[in-house]
Amino acid sequence: MAIDGWVIIVDENRAGGMLDAARRLGGRVTAAVAGRRDLAKRAAGMGFDRVLCWESADGVPPEAYAAAMAERAAQEAPRLVLASDAPPARVLLGAAAAALNAALVASVRAVAAAGEKIVVSRAAAEGKVLEDIAVSGALAGIFDGDDAEQRGGAAVTVEIVPAEAGAALRVLSTEAESGAAGLLTAARVVGVGLGLRARDDLQIIEKLAAAMGAETACTLPVCDDMRWFASHSVVGSSHSRIAPDLYIALGISGQPQHMSGVRDAKVVVAVNSDPEARIFKNCDYGIVGDLYKIVPVLTAAFAASKNP
Amino acid sequence: MKIVVVFKWARNPLDARVSADAAISWPGVKLAASDDDPAAMEIAAALAAGDEVVGLTIGDGDTAWAAARGAARTVVVTDAPGETDSAATGAALAAAVRRMTGVGAVLIGDSAWDYAVVSALAGRLGWPAVAGVTAACPERGELRVTRRLGAATQALSAAGPVVLAVTANRAEKNVPGMKEVLAARKKPVEKITAADLNTASRYQVQTQGVRFPDTPPARIIDGGDPPTACEQLIAALRTDGVI
Ligand SMILES: Cc1cc2nc3c(=O)[nH]c(=O)nc-3n(C[C@H](O)[C@H](O)[C@H](O)COP(=O)(O)OP(=O)(O)OC[C@H]3O[C@@H](n4cnc5c(N)ncnc54)[C@H](O)[C@@H]3O)c2cc1C
Numbered sequence: 001m002a003i004d005g006w007v008i009i010v011d012e013n014r015a016g017g018m019l020d021a022a023r024r025l026g027g028r029v030t031a032a033v034a035g036r037r038d039l040a041k042r043a044a045g046m047g048f049d050r051v052l053c054w055e056s057a058d059g060v061p062p063e064a065y066a067a068a069m070a071e072r073a074a075q076e077a078p079r080l081v082l083a084s085d086a087p088p089a090r091v092l093l094g095a096a097a098a099a100l101n102a103a104l105v106a107s108v109r110a111v112a113a114a115g116e117k118i119v120v121s122r123a124a125a126e127g128k129v130l131e132d133i134a135v136s137g138a139l140a141g142i143f144d145g146d147d148a149e150q151r152g153g154a155a156v157t158v159e160i161v162p163a164e165a166g167a168a169l170r171v172l173s174t175e176a177e178s179g180a181a182g183l184l185t186a187a188r189v190v191g192v193g194l195g196l197r198a199r200d201d202l203q204i205i206e207k208l209a210a211a212m213g214a215e216t217a218c219t220l221p222v223c224d225d226m227r228w229f230a231s232h233s234v235v236g237s238s239h240s241r242i243a244p245d246l247y248i249a250l251g252i253s254g255q256p257q258h259m260s261g262v263r264d265a266k267v268v269v270a271v272n273s274d275p276e277a278r279i280f281k282n283c284d285y286g287i288v289g290d291l292y293k294i295v296p297v298l299t300a301a302f303a304a305s306k307n308p
Numbered sequence: 309m310k311i312v313v314v315f316k317w318a319r320n321p322l323d324a325r326v327s328a329d330a331a332i333s334w335p336g337v338k339l340a341a342s343d344d345d346p347a348a349m350e351i352a353a354a355l356a357a358g359d360e361v362v363g364l365t366i367g368d369g370d371t372a373w374a375a376a377r378g379a380a381r382t383v384v385v386t387d388a389p390g391e392t393d394s395a396a397t398g399a400a401l402a403a404a405v406r407r408m409t410g411v412g413a414v415l416i417g418d419s420a421w422d423y424a425v426v427s428a429l430a431g432r433l434g435w436p437a438v439a440g441v442t443a444a445c446p447e448r449g450e451l452r453v454t455r456r457l458g459a460a461t462q463a464l465s466a467a468g469p470v471v472l473a474v475t476a477n478r479a480e481k482n483v484p485g486m487k488e489v490l491a492a493r494k495k496p497v498e499k500i501t502a503a504d505l506n507t508a509s510r511y512q513v514q515t516q517g518v519r520f521p522d523t524p525p526a527r528i529i530d531g532g533d534p535p536t537a538c539e540q541l542i543a544a545l546r547t548d549g550v551i
Contacts, residue, residue: 011458091437094430104395124321125321125332126324132519166436168436168470177459184459220478285526287530287537293534298538
């Protein structure tokens with residue numbers, strides 16, 4: 001049975017991954033975009049079957065269209081609605097789920113059809129386990145599975161949905177965190193944790209970063225308690241989320257608040273002297289060792305690999 | 309402004325016990341306050357500006373948490389469904405809010421422990437909602453709400469009643485002492501059941517099974533001999549095409 005799906009889009013993050021996931025149900029996949037028209041246009045080039053756009057007027061946040069989007073969802077009654085964990089997307093999803101009287105599941109990694117039911121796989125117990133949940137009726141899912149690059153096929157036309165934004169929510173100002181810009185787009189990042197013993201020791205970290213052509217980042221206590229970095233260098237759930245090709249974590253224990261900030265990194269390397277450190281369960285490569293012994297050697301190795 | 313603060317509505321995923329066959333159990337693990345609950349409570353107390361703050365929680369755990377942080381009273385939905393059916397948890401919380409009158413804002417910790425409950429609560433109430441909130445204060449009869457949006461900070465105006473999902477960026481600063489906790493235990497607690505709230509759902513959710521993810525475990529390299537370890541790492545990174 002083909003099951004139609006909606007993907008709620010407020011930014012491009014994971015849009016391709018959600019499209020892939022929704023496709024597994026075999027039905028038509030609609031992009032429900034709340035935001036600027038150019039965002040809807042980019043979604044139209046990603047391979048969605050149809051794009052609906054609640055075009056945001058100046059100063060109107062996506063959440064202001066929650067009721068309007070939910071109303072349309074109720075009319076069309078898709079059995080699946082996915083959204084990313086971006087704050088506005090989660091609010092829009094909640095409204096659609098209520099209108100559809102849908103089950104709501106977070107940490108969704110994949111969906112599949114099983115007869116009349118939808119089976120959703122979600123990460124549980126901090127990602128240690130995948131749980132399959134069968135849902136009869138409609139499913140609204142907060143997707144945090146892998147993103148997927150979409151080849152731009154023939155773009156579909158964007159249907160602008162005329163809608164009331166209400167007056168309850170307005171944007172007063174938006175300020176980009178200027179200091180974080182380099183870190184956010186860096187291909188390589190070296191992260192420092194409390195395993196570093198003194199501020200002066202940052203020198204060895206900076207040398208490694210220079211040899212790698214990497215940006216530096218840190219855990220929260222290295223900023224808040226040690227004050228060795230400004231807050232825009234903190235990576236984690238409450239600060240910057242980054243997606244470099246390579247992240248090297250030095251003396252970082254790997255608490256979930258930090259690791260969620262590097263979930264989208266391609267390769268995570270950890271150097272930690274404690275073989276039981278949690279980060280070794282959450283990385284691609286781990287070196288069990290003293291960072292003070294490893295970092296200088298690693299620096300030389302990177303320098304050599306640059307000039308063979 | 310009368311404020312409702314939802315607290316202790318999930319268990320900490322780090323406390324889950326995972327057995328060799330991937331089964332999850334929670335031996336003795338209670339619903340807990342997430343990192344974000346204290347931040348929600350702090351903003352609530354400031355917004356209330358002397359008006360009533362009502363704590364709202366589920367289950368059979370400690371009810372004094374919000375009261376120890378300034379809530380005048382607490383409402384408990386004793387049998388709200390948890391875990392798998394987050395929409396039902398959110399619906400029960402929303403219905404409990406609806407029973408109260410004159411509520412200007414509902415605050416909840418925007419906890420990654422289960423974002424679905426936060427979404428469901430906001431959706432079921434149908435009020436304007438903002439997630440990822442880091443601060444809020446009254447401004448010209450409305451609320452000025454600050455939230456993180458990617459790498460940006462955004463200020464919004466919100467006309468009540470609203471749902472604000474608050475995210476913390478540090479651990480709680482002023483943890484209440486024994487004196488506050490003892491006093492909090494004397495504050496009124498109202499217990500209600502899901503039957504009082506009448507939140508029927510039209511879907512069913514059922515766990516079908518659990519398994520370990522098929523991502524390979526990390527390759528652990530012994531760092532006892534740094535040159536060998538680094539050589540191995542560099543070779544692996546080359547193979548992966550990241551250097
Ligand atoms: C509301 C809230 C929000 C938070 N948000 C964030 C966030 O966004 N980002 C963030 O990072 N944290 C955040 N935290 C903090 C988080 O919970 C952890 O406390 C923090 O990430 C731990 O930092 P760490 O790994 O540097 O320190 P630790 O946990 O102390 O780990 C230090 C590690 O260094 C290792 N080590 C020691 N010496 C050496 C050596 N010589 N060589 C190699 N390894 C060594 C140790 O084995 C240990 O594993 C938040 C916390 C709260 C409560």
